[in-house]
Amino acid sequence: MGGGGEVLEPKLTDVHQHDFIKGRFLGIGKNSVMLGWLYSFFKQFYGSVTKSDYMTLRLGFIMTHCRGNPKFNFHKYMIRALEDDFKKVVGISWYLWIFVVIFLLLNVSGWHTYFWIAFIPFILLLAVGTKLEHVISQLAHEVAEKHVAIEGELVVQPSDDHFWFHRPRIVLYLIHFILFQNAFEIAFFFWIWVQYGFDSCIMGQVRYIVPRLVIGVFIQVLCSYSTLPLYAIVTQMGTSFKKAIFDEHVQVGLVGWAQKVRKKQLKAATNVSVGGKSTDGSTMGIQLGRLAGKESAPEDISPTTAAAQGHNK
Template sequence: MAGGGGEGEAEASALEFTPTWIVAVVCSLIVLISLAAERCLHYLGKTLKGKNQKALFEALLKVKEELMLLGFISLLLTVFQGALQRTCIPPGWTSYMLPCQNAGGHAKMSPSEAHDMVAGALGLTHRRLLAENGPRAQHCQKKGEVPLLSLEALHQLHIFIFILAIAHVIFSVLTMLLGSARIRQWKHWEDEIQKDVTGNGPRKVTHVHQFEFIREHFKGIGRDSTVLSWLHSFVKQFYGSVTKSDYTTMRLGFIMTHCRGNPKFDFHRYMVRALEADFKKVVGISWYLWIFVVVFMLLNVNGWHTYFWISFIPLLLLLAVGTKLEHVITQLAHEVAEKHSAIEGDLVVNPSDEHFWFGRPRIVLYLIHFILFQNAFEIAFFFWILTTYGFNSCIMDHVPFIVPRLVVGAIIQLVCSYSTLPLYAIVTQMGTFFKKEIFDEHVQQGLVGWAQKAKKRKALKNNGASGAAGSTNGSSHPSARLELMRRAVALEEGSSGGD
C-alpha cells in the first residue's frame, strides 16, 4: 500500500497534473534571471571592449564557454537521470567507501534495510523516495536491489558542479584584481626610469658587488651555498618579493635582449598586457581539472579526512612556485657575479629559459591554474556541504579539520594574489623568448597577416610548386622584410627570438 500511495503521489505531482499558472510563473522567473545574467555579461563585455581591454574581454568569453559547458553537463544529467534510476546494484555494494559511517557498520543487510540506509543517508524516508522516483525506484526494489543514484543525490550533484565552477571563476577574478593592484604599484618605478633614461654619456666602471641588485641577493649568503640560496628565496617571497632593484635590473635585461634600440620601452605596460592574456588560461576549467574533482570525490571516505589533507597540496605547490620564481632572480644575480668582477655602465642580466623547470616558463602558469582551482574546490565544497546538509553533518568532518582548511584557503588566496602572481608576471619575462603582447594590437594583427602569408609561401616552396620563379620571388624581398616575416611566424606561435 505504501508503494501504491507513493506511485499515486508521483502521478499527481507530474507536469500534466500541475496548474498552468504555476508552470508559467516558474518558467517566467527562470527566464528573467537568465536574461538578467546574460545582459550583465553582455554589458560587461561592451565595457571591456570600450576600454580596449581585449585580453579581459576574451577571458569573459572563456567564462561564458564554461557556463555553456555547465549547462550541457546539467542537461546530460537530466537526460540520463532515468537511466541512472533504472540501473540497479546489489545492496552490499553500498556498504563500501561511504562518506558517512552508518550505525550498522558493514554488517550484512537485507535488500530493504540497505535501501532504507541509502535513503536515510540522503535525509529521506522510504515513502518520500518512492514518491519522488515512482515506478523507477520500485523497478530496483522488486529485484531486491537499489538504484545506482537517487534523484535527490542527482539534484545535489547538479548544484555542486555549478557552485564549483562559479567559485573558481570568482576566486580567479579576485586573485587577478588583487595581483594587478599590486603590480600597478610598480608603475611609479617605470615612470622614474623613463625620466632618468639618458643618451650615450660616459660609462663608469663599477665593482659588481656595489650594485644593489647583487648585494640584496648575496646578503648573508655564500657564493657556493646552494641551501642558503634556496632558503633566502623561500623567505623573500613573503616580504618585498620584488624590490625596486629587482624590477630595474630585470627590465633592463629584457630590453637589452629583445629591444635594444628602444631604451624607453614601456616594460610595465607590456608585462600587464601579457598577464591579462594569461588570465584567459587561468579562468578556464580544463579537462584534467575535472579529473581531479572526480578523484577527490572518490577519496572522500569516512575516517580518511581526505579534504583536510588535500588542502595542503595547493599550499605546498604555491610555496614551491614562489620559491622557484625568487630563485630565478637569485640565479640571474649569481650568473652576473660569477662572470664579472667589474661592469662598465649598468648591470645587465641575461634572460634564459634554462632558469625555469624543464626550460619551460609556461609550466608556472599551469601550476598557478591548478592551485587556484584546487583552492576554489576546497571552499566550494565547504559551502556546498554547509548549505545542503548543515554544519553538523557527518560529511562536513570534525571542527579541528574544518578550521585549518579554511585558514589554509585564506592564506593561499592572499599569498597567490600579493606575492606569487606579481612574481610570475615579471619573472616569466626572463625567459628566452618574448610574447606577442610586446606589440600593440594593430601591430599584432599586421604581423599575424604577414605570418600567414609567409607560411603559405613556405608551403609552396617546399612543395616545389613555384620552381625557379619561387626562387626569384624570394630573392626580390628586402632582407628587413624577410626578417619581419620570420619574426611574425614566431609571434603567431606565441613568442619570438630576441636577436
C-alpha cells in the same frame, strides 16, 4: 615602477655594492646551495620584488630583446603579458576536471581527503614562489661573477636555463592549478554548507574544517601579494619574449599575414600534387603560415623570429 621613461638607478663603480647584489646575499648563495634556497623561500613572504630587482631585470630584458629601443615601455609590456596569461589562469582545462573527479572518488568517510588535498596547492605555491625568487638570485650570482655592467649598470642575461625543464611557462600551469584547486576547495565547502548544513557528515569534523579554510585564505593572500607579482616580472627573464611585446594591432596584422601565407602554401602544395612546381613563399613564410590554424600568434617568440617577421611584414 614606471613606464618607458623611468629613470634607472644611480651609476655605480662596483657591481658587488649594487643593491641587487647585496640584497640577494651573494656570499651565502655561493657557499651553500641549501642556504640559498632557504633565503629564496623566506624572501617570498616580504619584499618579494624590490625596486632594484625591477630596475635590473628591466634593463636586462631591454638589453637582450630591445637593444635598439632603450626607452622601451617594459612596465606596459609586462602588464599586457600578465593580462594575456590571466586568461589562462581563470580558464578551466580538462586535466583539472580529472583531478576533481579523482578527488570526489577518494572522498571516502574516514579518509579526510578534503583536508589532506588542501595541502597540495599550498605546497605547490610555496615551491613556485621559492623558485621564482631563486631565479632572481641566480641572475644576481651570474652578473656578479662576470662583473657584467654597462656604464655602472648591471646587465643580467635572461635565459630559460633558470626555469624548471627550461620552460618558464610551466610556472603558469602550476599557478593555474593552484588557484583552481583552491577555488574548488572553498566552493566545495560552501556548497556542502548550503546543501546539507554545517553539521552534516559530508562536512566533516571542525578540527579538519578550520585548518582547510585557513590554508585557502593564506593561498589567496600569498598568491596575490607575492607570487603573481613575482611571476609577472621573473618569467620575462626567459630566452624568448611573449607576443604581448607587440601592440594589439600588430598582433592582428601578423596573424592575418600568417593566414595568407598558409593559403599560398596550400595552393602551392596543390600545384605540386598535380605535377606542377611552385616557387611561392619562403621557409619563414611556411613556418608562420602554420599559425593560421591557431587563434593568435605564438605565446613566446624568439628575437630572431620576431626580426624576420618584422622584415617580411
